[in-house]
Amino acid sequence: xxxxxxxxxxxxxxxxxxxxxxxxxxxxxxxxxxxxxxxxxxxxxxxxxxxxxxxxxxxxxxxxxxxxxxxxxxxxxxxxxxxxxxxxxxxxxxxxxxxxxxxxxxxxxxxxx
Amino acid sequence: xxxxxxxxxxxxxxxxxxxxxxxxxxxxxxxxxxxxxxxxxxxxxxxxxxxxxxxxxxxxxxxxxxxxxxxxxxxxxxxxxxxxxxxxxxxxxxxxxxxxxxxxxxxxxxxxxx
Numbered sequence: 371x372x373x374x375x376x377x378x379x380x381x382x383x384x385x386x387x388x389x390x391x392x393x394x395x396x397x398x399x400x401x402x403x404x405x406x407x408x409x410x411x412x413x414x415x416x417x418x419x420x421x422x423x424x425x426x427x428x429x430x431x432x433x434x435x436x437x438x439x440x441x442x443x444x445x446x447x448x449x450x451x452x453x454x455x456x457x458x459x460x461x462x463x464x465x466x467x468x469x470x471x472x473x474x475x476x477x478x479x480x481x482x483x
Numbered sequence: 484x485x486x487x488x489x490x491x492x493x494x495x496x497x498x499x500x501x502x503x504x505x506x507x508x509x510x511x512x513x514x515x516x517x518x519x520x521x522x523x524x525x526x527x528x529x530x531x532x533x534x535x536x537x538x539x540x541x542x543x544x545x546x547x548x549x550x551x552x553x554x555x556x557x558x559x560x561x562x563x564x565x566x567x568x569x570x571x572x573x574x575x576x577x578x579x580x581x582x583x584x585x586x587x588x589x590x591x592x593x594x595x596x597x
Contacts, residue, residue: 403584412571413526413587428584460525467575471516472585474525 373397376461376475383482389448391478393461395441401464402444403472404428404436406457413460419444451482486510487574489588496562497596504557504591506572513577515548515555516585520569552577562595569593 374395383389393402404416405428415428417436425436433455435447448455458479462472487508496502506515514533518526530539532548532555539546543566545558555572569592573585 405587410589412589413573415584415586418584462525471528471531472518472526472573474527476523476525 374461374463374473374475376459376478378478379476380479381481383451383480385452385482386450389451389480391446391459391461391480393444393446393475395444395463397463397465397473398441399463399465399473400441401466401470402438403462403464404434404444404446405460405462406430407460407477408457416446416459448480451480453482456480456482487572487586487588489570489572489591491591492589493592493594495594495596498563499561500595502559502562502593504570504572504593505554506556506574506588507554508574509553510574511552511577512574513552514575515552516573516575517546517555517557518571518573520571520590526569526571559593562593564595564597567593567595 377392401420403418405413407413414430416430416434417428419425419438422438437445458477460477461475464470464472487506490505514531516531517529519529520526530546535550535552537548543560547556569590571590572588
């Protein structure tokens with residue numbers, strides 16, 4: 371069983387509409403992260419969480435918000451989707467900092483038309 | 484933001500050849516990780532190195548962390564088609580506001596031809 375699942379796996383949406391991506395974990399890990407992956411840019415951190423209701427911005431947070439009301443769920447919301455937010459979005463979890471590896475979800479491919 | 488530069492970006496080799504991927508930075512990292520990613524999936528952790536000069540082996544893969552903890556390398560011996568994929572290095576900042584968060588390199592796309 372996967373310890374982390376993302377939904378949906380694929381989504382096409384129109385410019386200007388709000389979109390919410392969900393990340394669900396069954397590992398009870400404290401830390402959760404949202405990354406986007408684009409050609410030529412690698413993986414870039416959008417937002418992260420270090421506990422329930424504790425979140426902070428990453429390097430590319432503009433246009434995105436997050437919420438974490440339960441340990442197992444971390445939601446990423448695009449307030450008003452733009453074409454520049456077309457990307458593959460990955461959620462990751464970790465048990466701690468520094469030497470703890472990340473476990474990634476399978477990703478959500480989002481297309482904004 | 485701490486930057487990690489990976490090289491080469493693309494690597495196309497024949498089965499049985501050896502290869503090395505490099506990951507370099509001007510910043511010090513408290514740990515460095517290597518991931519492998521296949522199309523349509525998320526990255527999967529291969530190894531974590533935390534001590535300067537550390538060497539870890541995973542079957543035909545050898546990972547090294549630089550003495551100054553600013554660089555790392557991944558060496559694959561006798562590459563096989565199953566090694567094909569995107570290899571990513573990622574570092575954890577040693578301090579400051581980025582402490583604990585992973586910064587990723589651009590990745591190396593490896594293709595091993597039969």
